[in-house]
Amino acid sequence: MIKRFSRSRLALHPWPKPPGGQHRSVCHFCDTLHVAEPLPEGMAARCQCCRAVLYQNRPASLARATAFSVTALILVVVVHAFPFLTMDAASIRTTLNLVSAATALFDQGYPILGAALALFTIITPVLLASGLIYVCGPLMFGRLAPGAILVAKWLHKTEPWNMIEVFLLGVLVSLLKLEKVADLHFGMGFWAFGLLMVCMAAAVAGIDRDELWDRLEVAKL
Numbered sequence: 001m002i003k004r005f006s007r008s009r010l011a012l013h014p015w016p017k018p019p020g021g022q023h024r025s026v027c028h029f030c031d032t033l034h035v036a037e038p039l040p041e042g043m044a045a046r047c048q049c050c051r052a053v054l055y056q057n058r059p060a061s062l063a064r065a066t067a068f069s070v071t072a073l074i075l076v077v078v079v080h081a082f083p084f085l086t087m088d089a090a091s092i093r094t095t096l097n098l099v100s101a102a103t104a105l106f107d108q109g110y111p112i113l114g115a116a117l118a119l120f121t122i123i124t125p126v127l128l129a130s131g132l133i134y135v136c137g138p139l140m141f142g143r144l145a146p147g148a149i150l151v152a153k154w155l156h157k158t159e160p161w162n163m164i165e166v167f168l169l170g171v172l173v174s175l176l177k178l179e180k181v182a183d184l185h186f187g188m189g190f191w192a193f194g195l196l197m198v199c200m201a202a203a204v205a206g207i208d209r210d211e212l213w214d215r216l217e218v219a220k221l
C-alpha cells in the first residue's frame with residue numbers, strides 16, 4: 001500500500017524534484033511505500049507506520065557538505081604536518097604521526113595492520129571529502145561535474161569504510177595503558193584528527209542521499 005508521509009508544517013525551499021510522475025520512497029525498516037513529495041527546508045519525512053526518517057531536507061545542504069569537506073581536507077594536511085603524539089620513556093623521546101605509525105607497523109612485520117591503518121584513517125577520508133567536493137561543489141551552481149553520478153555511487157560505497165572515529169577510540173584506549181609507562185604529550189596532529197572526525201561526520205550528514213540523487217538527476221537534464 002502506498003502511503004503519504006507525515007509532516008508537521010509547511011515552509012519554503014523544497015529541493016528540485018526530477019520532472020515526470022509521482023516519486024516514491026520506501027521505508028528501510030518496514031518496507032512501506034510512500035509518496036515522496038517535495039520537502040520544505042529543515043523538515044524530515046517520517047514513515048506513517050514506524051515513524052522512521054525517510055528523508056530530510058537539510059538547510060544549505062550542498063554548501064554545508066562542501067564546506068565541511070574542504071575543512072576536512074585542510075585538517076588532513078595539519079594532521080600529517082604536525083606531531084600526533086610524543087612519548088617520553090626512560091629518557092628517550094619518541095614522536096609519532098599517522099604515516100610513521102603505519103610504516104612502523106610495516107617494519108615490525110604487520111603489513112595488513114599498517115595497510116588498514118593507512119586505508120581507514122588517511123586514504124578513505126581524503127577520497128570521501130574530495131568526492132563530496134567534486135559532486136556537491138558544481139551542484140551548488142546547478143552544474144553536473146563529468147562523471148559525478150559515478151563518483152556519487154562510489155561515495156556511498158566507501159562511506160562505511162571511513163573509520164576514523166573507531167581509530168580514535170582505539171588510540172584513546174591504548175593511551176590509557178601507555179600512560180602508566182610513559183609521559184604522553186598530545187600534538188597538534190592529535191587535536192586536528194579529533195576535529196577531522198567531526199568534520200567528516202558533518203560533511204557526510206550534510207546532505208540527504210535522496211536529495212543528492214534528485215539534484216544529480218535534475219542537473220543531468
Ligand SMILES: [Zn+2]
Binds near residue numbers: 027031048049050051
Ligand atoms: Zn517504516
